Amino acid sequence: MDLKQFPPKARMRRWTGGALSVSMRYSAAGVSTCIFIDNGKESILVDVGDGSLRDLLEINRDGEAGSGLDPIEGLKAILITHTHYDHYGGLFSLLHFLRLMERSAPLVVIFPQGSKERILPLMDLFEEDRKGSRGYTLSYRAIPAGEDLTIGGFQVMTLGVDHHDSDIRGNVGERVPALCYKVVLGSTSVVITGDTGPSPELSGFVHTSDLALIEATYPSCMVSPPGVHMNVHQARELGGSAGEYWLIHRTGGSDAEIEGKG
Ligand SMILES: [Zn+2]
Ligand SMILES: [Zn+2]
Numbered sequence: 001m002d003l004k005q006f007p008p009k010a011r012m013r014r015w016t017g018g019a020l021s022v023s024m025r026y027s028a029a030g031v032s033t034c035i036f037i038d039n040g041k042e043s044i045l046v047d048v049g050d051g052s053l054r055d056l057l058e059i060n061r062d063g064e065a066g067s068g069l070d071p072i073e074g075l076k077a078i079l080i081t082h083t084h085y086d087h088y089g090g091l092f093s094l095l096h097f098l099r100l101m102e103r104s105a106p107l108v109v110i111f112p113q114g115s116k117e118r119i120l121p122l123m124d125l126f127e128e129d130r131k132g133s134r135g136y137t138l139s140y141r142a143i144p145a146g147e148d149l150t151i152g153g154f155q156v157m158t159l160g161v162d163h164h165d166s167d168i169r170g171n172v173g174e175r176v177p178a179l180c181y182k183v184v185l186g187s188t189s190v191v192i193t194g195d196t197g198p199s200p201e202l203s204g205f206v207h208t209s210d211l212a213l214i215e216a217t218y219p220s221c222m223v224s225p226p227g228v229h230m231n232v233h234q235a236r237e238l239g240g241s242a243g244e245y246w247l248i249h250r251t252g253g254s255d256a257e258i259e260g261k262g
Contacts, residue, residue: 013246014064017210018188023064025055030217030251032086035192037183038074040066042152045094046079046181046192052090053097072101076152080111081194082163082178083118086249091119095126099134106137110149112160113142114177145179155184159205161196162227172225180205191242195249197227198234203241212242215249222252 015022023036032049036059043065045052060071075098080088091109098107111119123140143149145160159180165173182191182205191209193202195217206212216235218224223231230238232247239245 015190015211015244015246017190017243018186020183020185020188020190021065022190022211022213023055023059024213024246024248025058026051027213027248028246028250030086030249032089033081033249034090035213035248036065037154037190038065038069039153039185040068041074042076042154043069043071043074044077044079044151044154044183045075046183047081047087047194048078048089048091048094049086050089053094056094072098072103073105075107076105076154077108077110079156079179079181080109080115080119081181081192082112082176083115084165084176084195087194088119092122092126095138098136099130103136106139108139108141108151110141110143112177112179113144116140116142143179153185157182157184157205159201161194161202162199163194163196164225164228166225166228170225172228175227182209193230193238195229197224198230198238203238206238206245207241210243212239212245213248214239214245216247217249217251219252 013024019039021038027033032051033047034049034052034055035046037044059065143158145158147158149156161178161180163178164175178194180193182189189209191206191212193214195215214235215230216232217229218231220231220233235247
């Protein structure tokens, strides 16, 4: 396998609009996704793939999130787009670390309705391990597509998106419950598409956002079966209607192509 197909280096990025900021470390690579969103006092994570704990610590340690944000207590919620491991494989280690650091504030894990079979067994293991040693309340919410949420000072809108299990040969399996999230603070909004193919509904959701983080799994020369992933060309077309966009979840495509110069 040629590992050069993955993005060559971490793309550490931070974006601020009004009081809303977005930090991203390694999510450009299609191996793991974790998006850190904060308002200077509270934070949420959208997806919690491998390395999420590292990302959370780096972003707070380097002062990106500001000194007013407590990295341990300030995390309000974890929003999972769908239950593929690259989007929630880091959940265990993060929850364990928060216990170790004696977090006391409640934490909610949010995921699409229909996917609890893939999450709750893991959580049962976590609950059973060193029972009684956790100082914070952990709760779970399965969210139907279209439901709006309030999390701390953030408003969160959800859109159901079409996404299926698939393999590297292009075989398509079961549809998985999957959500695209729009996080709103004041007049600023950020959309995280999660994994999905393009659709008119998604275009409408992205259209009014100030920043869109769009999956761009394949280089433009490859087209995914419908309802699985986008390629760089499709993702750029979708992102063009947002104020700004970042392409994430890449497994191919040159940097020049990603920057729109290829
Ligand atoms: Zn997926
Ligand atoms: Zn994925």
